[in-house]
Amino acid sequence: MVSQKVVIKNPTGLHLRPAGILCKVAMRYKSLITFQVRENTANAKSVLSVLGAGVKCGDELEFTCQGIDEEEALAGMVQAVEDGLGEI
Template identity: 80%
Template sequence: MVSQKVVISNPTGLHLRPAGNLCKVAMNYKSHITFSYGENTANAKSVLSVLGACIKCGDELEFKCEGIDEEEALAALVEAIENGLGE
């Protein structure tokens, strides 16, 4: 398992479009991918789970990837978030 913390920089947080883009990136990998926000954990491959977390600009998430392509998955997710998730 690998994990990394990342801060959301999108001014509007993870609304539908960036949440969908995050899920698209996550679904390209076979690993189990989750993120923690406070006391909650969400499935990064589920748009409803990501939207339900109500992530806002400046929130810090900790992504956890576990599986055969965990390192590649984590790197891709962090890069996508740092690039604004298409916003």
């Protein structure tokens, strides 16, 4: 299991479009991918779970990946967020 923190830079947080992109990236990997924001934990492969976490600009997410491609999955998720999830 590996984990890393990353800050959301999207001005409007994770609304439907960036949440969908985040899920699409997560679905590329076989590992279980979750993130924690404040006291909420969300499944990164579920758009409803991501939207339900209520992620806003400036929030710090801690991604946790567990599985056969966990290192690659973590790097991919962090890169997607740092790239702005299609918005920045």
